[in-house]
Amino acid sequence: MAEETWFAQLYQGSYRRLVLTAYGMTGDLGAAEEITQEAFAIAYGKRAKVSGTDSPEAWLRTVVVNLARRRYRRKAMLDRILRRHEAEPPPGDEPLSEHLDLHEAIRGLGPEYRAVVVLHYLADLPVDEVAAVLAAPVGTVKSRLSRARAALAERLRTEVDHV
Known part of the structure; x- marks a missing residue:
């Protein structure tokens, strides 16, 4: 039970900061929330490893940055394949x-x-x-x-x- 409480506290304490990081990387609030959720899903699967780090939030932030980079690379590749000239996604829900x-x-x-x-x-x-x-x-x-x-x-x- 303590493990579940620890992870819930990690989620509650760092979710907004991680979404902000992902939003800054992607410029799309929906994508930022998806990336952050995916990072937490990965972390949940590796709870033992994450709990053993000096800073679980820093571990998650690294995952968020890597997921945002991967999303950018995939979008760029799709743009090249489709021969589109715009490098940025259309504006999403902006605060x-x-x-x-x-x-x-x-x-x-x-x-x-x-x-x-x-x-x-x-x-x-x-x-x-x-x-x-x-x-x-x-x-x-x-x-x-x-x-x-x-x-x-x-x-x-x-x-x-x-x-």
């Missing part, structure tokens, strides 16, 4: 927020840059944890963050200039 321009700009980043921005700024992870989740060197994460910030600044500046 009403004053930050819609920022979310749109983040969705316009490449997957490597989007991942570091989402994990560092939206999931509030330090650079070394972002590097661990993405299995990338810390220097690479810092470089991607720098380039992503420059790209976001340019995109947001351009959008403001056109308004």
Whole structure:
């Protein structure tokens, strides 16, 4: 019974943060919820392993990021097969927020840059944890963050200039 309680508490305590991470990666709330549910299903099947980690939520976050990356790769492949030119999915259920321009700009980043921005700024992870989740060197994460910030600044500046 304690195992079930532990997993329920993990779910309740980290679900929203993981959906936010997946949303930042996909730009689609429905897909973000599906990815997060899939990550919890995987974790439930590996409860003994997950409970033995230092941070079960970090383990889940890694699974969420990997599932979002896999979804992006599959969509990109399908787009190539169907010879479609749009790289992003049509807008889904977007939360009403004053930050819609920022979310749109983040969705316009490449997957490597989007991942570091989402994990560092939206999931509030330090650079070394972002590097661990993405299995990338810390220097690479810092470089991607720098380039992503420059790209976001340019995109947001351009959008403001056109308004």
